[in-house]
Amino acid sequence: MVKRMSNPSSSVETVVWPGRNSAGSPPRASAPQQVQLGNASASHADSAELERRLAEAERLRKLETAEAHHRGVEDGLRRGREEAAAEMKKALDQVARTLEELAKVKSKLRQEAERELVKLALAVARRILYREITTDPSSIEGIVHAALQKLQQREVSKVRVCPQAVAAVKAALDRIGSRSGMEIVADPGLATGAMLFETSVGELDASIETQLQEIQRGFADRLAIQ
Numbered sequence: 001m002v003k004r005m006s007n008p009s010s011s012v013e014t015v016v017w018p019g020r021n022s023a024g025s026p027p028r029a030s031a032p033q034q035v036q037l038g039n040a041s042a043s044h045a046d047s048a049e050l051e052r053r054l055a056e057a058e059r060l061r062k063l064e065t066a067e068a069h070h071r072g073v074e075d076g077l078r079r080g081r082e083e084a085a086a087e088m089k090k091a092l093d094q095v096a097r098t099l100e101e102l103a104k105v106k107s108k109l110r111q112e113a114e115r116e117l118v119k120l121a122l123a124v125a126r127r128i129l130y131r132e133i134t135t136d137p138s139s140i141e142g143i144v145h146a147a148l149q150k151l152q153q154r155e156v157s158k159v160r161v162c163p164q165a166v167a168a169v170k171a172a173l174d175r176i177g178s179r180s181g182m183e184i185v186a187d188p189g190l191a192t193g194a195m196l197f198e199t200s201v202g203e204l205d206a207s208i209e210t211q212l213q214e215i216q217r218g219f220a221d222r223l224a225i226q
Contacts, residue, residue, distance in 0.1 A: 118219040122212055129208050133193055137168035140195075144172040147197055147206035158198040160187040169195065 132139040148156075156178075161169050163186040170184050190196070193208035 115220070118216065122216050126208070126212055129212075130193060133165065133168075133208070137165065138171065140165055140168045141172035141175065143193075143195060143206055143208065143211075144169060145176060146211075147195065147204060148176065148178055150206075151197060151199065151204055154199045154201065156182050156197050156199055158183045158185055160185045160190065160196040160198070162186070162190040162192050162194050163188055164192065165195070 133143075159169060159173075159182055161184065166184055166186045173182060173184075187194075187196075190207075191209070195206045197204040197206060
């Protein structure tokens with residue numbers, strides 16, 4: 001805006017007010033002001049991009065942390081399962097070995113018990129048989145009959161028995177009908193219950209003790225097989 005003084009004699013001074021040009025129009029923005037605005041916009045955009053990148057980096061860091069934690073948990077669980085399986089296998093192996101040892105001990109105890117029972121049974125049988133032939137000489141007939149069956153009708157030339165059993169053996173052979181041609185000899189060297197049948201092919205020991213020993217060996221062989 002231009003203002004003139006009313007006094008013509010005075011010199012005229014033109015005053016230019018800020019914000020207006022000589023034509024009265026608003027002043028135009030200078031180039032430096034436009035550069036400053038452009039720099040502000042670029043700075044704001046850079047700041048937003050930086051924040052976005054920082055947020056993305058933080059998101060990725062959290063994701064990696066979560067994944068690492070998950071892998072750690074999975075690895076811990078896997079190791080735990082492996083260790084538990086190893087401990088379980090070790091315990092099962094120990095139980096299996098213990099059961100195997102117990103089975104062996106049980107089998108051994110059973111065999112020992114059976115051997116003891118066999119010995120006891122034979123001892124009782126021996127005592128009964130000796131008492132029977134001592135109190136009842138006629139009971140020796142069963143021993144004579146069993147011996148003749150083993151010989152399978154072979155010709156017997158002589159029968160040697162303990163002296164106290166001679167009469168009983170003769171009576172038993174007479175009842176069986178097999179005394180013909182046999183010589184009954186009392187042998188003082190034979191123990192009670194001893195009886196030997198002599199044939200042309202060998203000698204058969206039909207003594208009570210010999211038969212009990214054969215029974216004992218048979219049980220021993222059977223227990224060994226089991």
